[in-house]
Amino acid sequence: MTEARFTPLRERHESLGASFTDFGGWQMPVRYTSDLAEHHAVRQSAGLFDISHMAEFTVEGADAASYLDFALAGRLSTMTAGKAKYSLLLAEDGGIIDDVIVYRLAEDRYLIISNAGNRDAVAAALAQRVGERATSVEDVSDAHALIAVQGPASEAIVSATEGITDVSTAWDEQKYYAWADALFDGAPLLIARTGYTGEDGFELLVRSEDAAALWDAVLAAGESHGIVPAGLAARDTLRLEAGMPLYGHELSLTTKPAQAGLGRVVASDKDAFVGKDAVVPTDGARVLVGLSADGKRAGRAGYAVVAEDGAVLGEVTSGALSPTLGHPIAMAYIDPASAEAGTTVFLDVRGTKIPATVTALPFYRRTK
Template structure:
């Protein structure tokens, strides 16, 4: 195994390789997961609508990346994660969960299989430490090498209906092992940008089609500039975390620290399908088999009328005004034009169509349990 190169504790947020570019574009910044990240460039709404109608350009270099290589790579990930990764075809990706022994969620991840004995694991920025510790500890006894490569990569996302056209027009980007027009959703291909290696993944966190490009830190600024030049005539705009949050909320995608935590087991968050319960064993399996959670709150979508949205921490009220749950994420949906929220509520009140209410700063706002996702792209 390779020792993880974790950053030393510091009160100063880290910057991505594109920080100077964001400042030049007039971005506003926020501390997110220990990183100084662009929250917006111009307008949250404009950036959100650009992704839904054309494309947005995101810097998500704060994400954590780990390389797993070795004869036991697949077996190790089957043990370490809740999903079955050993059968994942080369070139494909899979959403999975890293569970604690208690069955709670340490993090949600995307795993790419890059070769017969090579996997690439992408975790959330704020969970780099716990994920790193878990992977290195769980690798004991397996013929596998785990490397924390977070500091080696920048990650740029192009999301939206014209994303493929943007990449196709980007000067210097090419030599894909698999043509982009043949790359299915949740798949990846190695490519080149001006001779430098790039991994292009057809994945995202917005509910739109799009791509995530992993490139060495030293080439990140040049790639951002090339994507911008290619995409500007097509409607591409830089987009920050504020738009990314409303986009993922409309798409019903969970955010760690809001819908996912060590106190939540997968079934509560609607992620039971991610767990390969038929595997012989994996970390957290015994706890999941022994948990009796019939009364544990479950995640639902809520829609309401008007303009006042429930926010994280707001109470969900039952028919008699009693507190029956709590909002984890909420916003006035830019695409749909009405408030939406994700919330944990009592199972007996989780059926689609159930009439509830939100306590929005002392005002009772009617809300209805809705199917997820709130928004689904049409093609």
Template sequence: MSDPRYTPLRERHEALGASFTDFGGWQMPVRYTSDLAEHHAVRQAAGIFDISHMAEFLVTGESAGEFLDYALAGRLSAMPVGKAKYSLMLSDAGGIVDDVIVYRLADDRYLVIANAGNRGFVDAAFAKRIRSFPSLIERQSPARAEGEERSFAGFLGDRGVDVEDVSESFALIAVQGPAAEAIVAATAGITDVSTPWEAQKYYAWADARFEGESLLLARTGYTGEDGFELLVRAADAPVLWDALMTAGEPHGLVPAGLAARDTLRLEAGMPLYGHELTTETKPAQAGLGRVVVSEKESFVGKDAVAAASGAPVLVGLVAEGKRAGRAGYAVEDADGAMIGEITSGALSPTLGHPIAMAYVTPSSAEEGTAVFLDVRGTKIPATVTALPFYRRMK
């Protein structure tokens, strides 16, 4: 067993009294004080999260956009500089290897942020996809075709593509909630912001400096609230955390852990890899068919991306009372027949009743369908509902 990994903010978390848990091989704060208090702070004011365990890949070169169109399910080459897009990395069999966010930094430069637990899989998949990239094969020299030992990135040079895992170089801090913009804008040391705050849109990013060093301000998040994810040099993360905490004090900013992050994303209907998304899941089953640009000439998984007829589909479930279904609990029909399984569930702190996401048979997926949750032997009535469960106030 490998030693646990910690982010550059470990000392800050320990000083705040955080409880830690393993997450993808990382020791991450699960809570600081109370799951509920941290959840409510994000909905009502703001929370600050350490998400430095996430994996970052730089994709560069003249063919970077074209390569990402092939390596991922979306059309990333058409995305303007300054924007971000949610996308999927698919297997040859059409299942989901990971869900990622892609930022276009320049015409020939992209940042891909992947899930921490999938870092190795994504790295290996990118390496394999470079080798099978159609444009590379078309330009391959006879020497390369005969097995000459050179990297494909080196072979293509400036005309091609290079993928670099830069996860160790950076830290990522999220500030989420209605007060997020006011807090980040007031943070001492953040200067030279390239886009006025009022012009920064959701799923876009701005250049800035923190203490004179490069800072990427992304208006993205995983909570269903407005907010920012700040990518900074790993060495600068503790000072940035302190500056954000100081700026956030008048606004009610609190540190928040993985427990609050999970209930927040569940309320927002956001899938979690390993729960709603797996290599056995096709995008259409998870309600992510819109992410796949099927008309692209070629991309990994294209020929297998369609879900089989009758395959389970992801739905939202709401129930009364206080007993929540959890991942792995059965979903049944009125006759007691199993029609699905819960992937994530909790008593919603914001809504006050149990909510869950589950995969059920298509015949039971229509909104308003009555079902039952098997909660440790007790049948709990529930109703199929549209996702998300919660939308932030404008």
């Protein structure tokens, strides 16, 4: 049996009364007090998340840009330093090994952040694709911790956090999917304006040994703004409302990007990249849709989506009673003939057919 892993913030979570759950081999806080309270805090003020289980890789060398254009589905060579980009790591058959965020740190240096559960698969694929290129890939995950501050008050909180200094970009000039260099208590800090909640927010990459002090400083700065520590349960309902896919649910090795609504991420006009020849899904392949229902009974992952006559149309990948919207929502893969927005389908909820409407994603979009 593999020994459970904990982040550098374990003691902080335990002192705050967190309940833990296994996630990608890591023991992560699922909640501190209430799923609903933590969810609403992020939508209304701010939540603080430990996401140190995520994996980080540096890519550097004279051929780093061309290497990433080959290794990933997107075009990373045209991204300027200071920016970030969502991309996909594909298998030869076009399936998704992982979805990642790539940060261009310098002309010949990049940072890739991937999902914790896919760390080994990502490391193997990145290493295998280097070939003869003047490029090196290093797994630097264990040296770093990652903390996310999410919500409308996040800028006010992070900008007021004691110990954060020498920020390379003015706060009002740092755009979404961009990053800035800074220091925390004199040590390197990367401040990325990215997130997984549908709200404004920042992800703070810091040395593992500085994580606890940064966590404390952010909580102190956010006290007057109503910040709360938030766990994986709230993170899941937040990302579901925002229509953001989760690997192992909406994304997998058997999923092709266009099926998941991620065809825009693939730079199909590139001369070559891994998966290029197989990236187009077969005719009739199921596609990802949003589903909205009335009442309080939500479809959960694995529940069938059926027609009125009971014929199976697909399967729910994620579902919940939306805390923000007050009604059940879900994402599901269904037959394309039933995927047009406004179409009525049914959720098979423990033998009861619950009507649901195909809905354009995302379910929730922040207003500013």
